[in-house]
Amino acid sequence: MIGESDATETRVEEPLPVRNLVDAVSEADLRVLLMVVFHLTGDPKWLDAPFRPKRDVKLIADEDAGLSPEASAEIRGQAVALLSDPERQPAIDDPGNELMVRMMSACLGEAVPPEYAPMMREEMGLCRRQVDWSGEAPAALESARPVIIAGAGASGIALAANLETLGIPYRIVDKNDDVGGTWFENVYPGCGVDTPNHAYSFSFGKPYRWSRYFAPRREIYDYLRRCADEAGVRRKVEFRTRVSQADWDETEQCWRVRIEGPQGGELLQGSALVSAIGQLSLPSVPEIPGMETFEGPVFHSSAWPDDLELSGRDVAVVGTGASAMQIVPSIVDRVKSLTVYQRSPQWARPIPRYHDPIGTGAQWLLERVPYYAAWYRFAMLWRYGDGLLPTLRKDPNWDHPERSLNRINDRHREEMTKHIVRELGDRQDLLKKCIPNYPAYGKRILLDNGWYGAITRPNAELVTDNLLRITADGLIAGDNNFRKAEVIVLATGFKVGLMAARLNVTGRSGRRLAEAWHNDNPTAHLGITVPGFPNFFCMQGPNTGLGHGGSAIFQAECQARYIAGSLVRMFREDIAAIDVKQTVHDEYVRRVDAEHEAMIWTHPGMSTYYRNRQGRVISVMPWRLVDYWAMTHEPDFDDYHLTFRDGGRATE
Numbered sequence: 302m303i304g305e306s307d308a309t310e311t312r313v314e315e316p317l318p319v320r321n322l323v324d325a326v327s328e329a330d331l332r333v334l335l336m337v338v339f340h341l342t343g344d345p346k347w348l349d350a351p352f353r354p355k356r357d358v359k360l361i362a363d364e365d366a367g368l369s370p371e372a373s374a375e376i377r378g379q380a381v382a383l384l385s386d387p388e389r390q391p392a393i394d395d396p397g398n399e400l401m402v403r404m405m406s407a408c409l410g411e412a413v414p415p416e417y418a419p420m421m422r423e424e425m426g427l428c429r430r431q432v433d434w435s436g437e438a439p440a441a442l443e444s445a446r447p448v449i450i451a452g453a454g455a456s457g458i459a460l461a462a463n464l465e466t467l468g469i470p471y472r473i474v475d476k477n478d479d480v481g482g483t484w485f486e487n488v489y490p491g492c493g494v495d496t497p498n499h500a501y502s503f504s505f506g507k508p509y510r511w512s513r514y515f516a517p518r519r520e521i522y523d524y525l526r527r528c529a530d531e532a533g534v535r536r537k538v539e540f541r542t543r544v545s546q547a548d549w550d551e552t553e554q555c556w557r558v559r560i561e562g563p564q565g566g567e568l569l570q571g572s573a574l575v576s577a578i579g580q581l582s583l584p585s586v587p588e589i590p591g592m593e594t595f596e597g598p599v600f601h602s603s604a605w606p607d608d609l610e611l612s613g614r615d616v617a618v619v620g621t622g623a624s625a626m627q628i629v630p631s632i633v634d635r636v637k638s639l640t641v642y643q644r645s646p647q648w649a650r651p652i653p654r655y656h657d658p659i660g661t662g663a664q665w666l667l668e669r670v671p672y673y674a675a676w677y678r679f680a681m682l683w684r685y686g687d688g689l690l691p692t693l694r695k696d697p698n699w700d701h702p703e704r705s706l707n708r709i710n711d712r713h714r715e716e717m718t719k720h721i722v723r724e725l726g727d728r729q730d731l732l733k734k735c736i737p738n739y740p741a742y743g744k745r746i747l748l749d750n751g752w753y754g755a756i757t758r759p760n761a762e763l764v765t766d767n768l769l770r771i772t773a774d775g776l777i778a779g780d781n782n783f784r785k786a787e788v789i790v791l792a793t794g795f796k797v798g799l800m801a802a803r804l805n806v807t808g809r810s811g812r813r814l815a816e817a818w819h820n821d822n823p824t825a826h827l828g829i830t831v832p833g834f835p836n837f838f839c840m841q842g843p844n845t846g847l848g849h850g851g852s853a854i855f856q857a858e859c860q861a862r863y864i865a866g867s868l869v870r871m872f873r874e875d876i877a878a879i880d881v882k883q884t885v886h887d888e889y890v891r892r893v894d895a896e897h898e899a900m901i902w903t904h905p906g907m908s909t910y911y912r913n914r915q916g917r918v919i920s921v922m923p924w925r926l927v928d929y930w931a932m933t934h935e936p937d938f939d940d941y942h943l944t945f946r947d948g949g950r951a952t953e
């Protein structure tokens with residue numbers, strides 16, 4: 302079924318009231334404002350002392366940038382003068398790579414390596430990130446079989462938006478009632494991003510008015526709907542429709558894809574097949590003896606019931622991962638009792654101003670001042686980007702591998718421990734239960750939005766004994782105590798191992814993807830292509846998750862570009878099929894594994910969804926974002942076996 306066009310439900314943005322420019326500029330992030338002044342004047346004096354900001358430390362916005370009051374006043378004054386002139390044209394629009402490096406370094410007060418320049422220019426919309434034909438589109442497009450995309454979350458939207466502009470025919474299906482994936486499904490209280498939204502958003506499309514720096518899930522869902530609408534994608538999504546099977550047809554050089562929708566089943570023929578079904582989308586539901594006997598609601602955090610009333614009830618939350626960290630502080634004040642069952646404690650980073658709304662002055666600057674939003678996005682991408690990665694390498698000479706990886710990681714541990722001590726206040730009896738015995742950042746980085754405050758409330762209890770069984774009206778843990786519950790929330794995370802094999806894919810020579818991946822050992826060249834599965838592409842595939850920082854939307858755009866780039870080349874050169882060479886794939890996987898050996902995620906003593914049963918890291922990527930951007934920017938067809946279409950017959 303084609304998606305309903307109820308786009309008007311999406312939040313309507315009223316025009317911002319006209320601001321007094323001086324007031325608005327007084328709320329500016331000074332580093333960002335400095336870059337605006339430079340774009341508008343092109344005067345190099347703004348890139349040097351006394352206007353060069355100090356090295357960045359603040360996480361959300363930086364109103365003084367470590368500059369003297371005189372320098373700050375001069376930047377603000379100059380900005381007001383320039384912005385008051387409606388005729389003013391920028392002296393510099395896209396600065397090119399060399400000048401971009403100087404600008405980034407000036408903005409941050411630190412040397413930025415040159416490889417970031419082309420990536421950031423694209424990310425900031427200073428030059429185009431999506432692929433285009435660079436010339437006429439080939440005539441063959443019109444009769445081409447569609448590309449089939451399974452999934453209309455952020456990844457599916459990123460790719461479909463690019464195919465839409467290229468005019469490449471596609472069909473996109475999603476099992477849900479709407480686009481948005483993660484942000485459609487997860488409606489639990491407190492659900493939101495832990496990546497700031499000015500980085501967790503597409504490089505294309507109109508700017509969005511986020512109400513907070515870290516938006517709640519409803520806004521992200523609205524944002525994705527709006528992007529899908531604007532790109533012309535949402536009206537094409539076939540909702541309530543799932544891909545149930547896909548087989549490569551060697552004779553026709555196409556995918557035969559079985560979809561099941563409200564009108565029944567249909568067999569499609571696709572020129573390519575894309576899995577955009579997400580990494581964190583298949584709930585991991587633990588088998589706890591007696592669960593079926595529980596008389597109240599028991600559900601996974603991603604299946605929160607619409608009409609659930611928690612006020613005055615006894616609630617149990619099983620799990621202490623990212624979702625629990627958001628749920629627990631959001632409900633603790635409403636419930637009668639809250640019991641949290643913890644298997645292992647988590648490291649969580651304090652994040653001052655997490656809940657802060659974006660002030661109207663800052664909002665005005667983001668919407669009205671040229672280049673301001675672009676440089677604000679840059680600042681967020683940098684602050685939440687690659688900076689942490691070098692600190693996550695094991696130091697072979699480090700004396701305390703039992704608690705940390707290296708000196709800096711040890712300092713992070715100390716800082717986070719101090720934070721926990723502070724937050725626990727007069728409940729230091731909980732300290733032992735709350736300090737993890739693995740290095741900081743070993744599991745997904747969590748943000749403390751009131752977690753420690755919540756578990757110290759008089760109506761809350763943190764239970765660390767193993768959960769033994771569930772009864773009709775409560776839970777029994779290893780201490781053999783019965784604790785009453787009327788509602789059980791399973792905040793137990795997601796099953797990651799199967800990835801795209803969930804689509805029941807069979808490639809060349811009848812080989813099943815689940816077999817090729819030994820059920821939970823997924824591997825793919827660049828996390829995207831798999832030998833023996835021609836014209837099959839994964840998004841958010843093996844080893845492309847982010848353990849150190851960054852945004853999954855960034856990854857989605859890298860992959861969308863690679864896939865769209867491959868399709869453009871196939872159409873241009875009349876290539877029917879591309880199949881990644883086994884040697885290329887194996888060498889890539891070898892490099893990933895070797896790199897991971899030196900990184901935190903192979904450190905012993907942690908159980909994390911990043912690893913499979915054999916302990917191999919399958920989920921996250923060991924590379925810097927900028928490396929992945931470079932690897933995926935232009936597909937290299939020397940990495941592939943190509944099958945050309947020759948008068949309808951495929952020849953190698």
Ligand SMILES: Cc1cc2nc3c(=O)[nH]c(=O)nc-3n(C[C@H](O)[C@H](O)[C@H](O)COP(=O)(O)OP(=O)(O)OC[C@H]3O[C@@H](n4cnc5c(N)ncnc54)[C@H](O)[C@@H]3O)c2cc1C
Pocket residue numbers: 451452453454455456457474475476477480481482483484487492493494495496501542543544545577578579580581582624803804840841851852853854
């Ligand atoms: C609670 C939560 C918070 C998160 N916070 C962050 C964050 O702060 N920063 C960050 O970078 N990442 C975060 N993530 C990761 C998040 O999943 C990604 O950011 C992103 O939303 C992934 O988009 P996607 O399109 O790849 O997958 P998804 O959003 O999972 O979408 C997959 C889509 O595929 C559809 N689908 C699945 N199977 C089929 C099938 N067989 N046929 C048809 N359709 C199918 C689903 O219905 C779904 O719509 C978070 C994840 C969760 C669960």
